[in-house]
Amino acid sequence: MRYYSYDEFLQDVKSLIKRIDEDFDAIVAISRGGLTLGHFLGEYFDIRAVYTINAIGYEGQKKLACVTLANTPDLSCHKRVLVVDEIVDSGDTLQQVMDELKSKFPDIIYKSAALFYKPSARYRPDFFVQYADEWIDFFWARDLHDTHD
Incomplete structure (x- = not known):
């Protein structure tokens, strides 16, 4: 398991921004993991149309038999949409x-x-x-539960 800090996240978001060489008029963040990334990209690219779609495919580190989707946003007014998540496992x-x-x-x-x-x-x-070859323990999942401050 690899801990992924806020500082690494910020650096990687900046790297990702450099790789996104197209314009979008909306962002759909896959909840929950993609929410933080969606917010940062929306801020950087000045995209106010940041939506979320709920997807449940894991319970902790256990992969569920199927992915459950809910709350699909209405994208009918958009032409180019960037869909974001923290990791494609x-x-x-x-x-x-x-x-x-x-x-x-x-x-x-x-x-x-x-x-x-x-x-x-x-x-x-x-x-x-980045490529991933192990479980990533994101700062937003660990740091809030760390009581050793």
């Missing part, structure tokens, strides 16, 4: 989210971004920063 979540959005809003151009990508995943994001 198996790729099941991102694949299902992309399929859902494309089926409901087929005329939109979609791209995806993540901080981490596992090459064994069934879906490769268009933009990513």
Whole structure:
């Protein structure tokens, strides 16, 4: 298990920003892990249309048998949408989210971004920063529960 600090996150978001060489008019963050990244990218690119879609595919570190989606946003007014998550592990979540959005809003151009990508995943994001080969313990999951301050 690898601890991933805020400082690393900030550095990687800046690296990801340099890789995103296209314009988007909306961001969809996959909740919960993609929320922080979606917020930062929205701030940097001055995109106020930052939405979320709920996807539940894990319980702690245990992968569930299927991904459950809820709260698909209405993207009908948008032309180019960036879908973001913190990590593409198996790729099941991102694949299902992309399929859902494309089926409901087929005329939109979609791209995806993540901080981490596992090459064994069934879906490769268009933009990513690091490869992952172990469980990533993100600062937002660990630091709030750390009582040793």
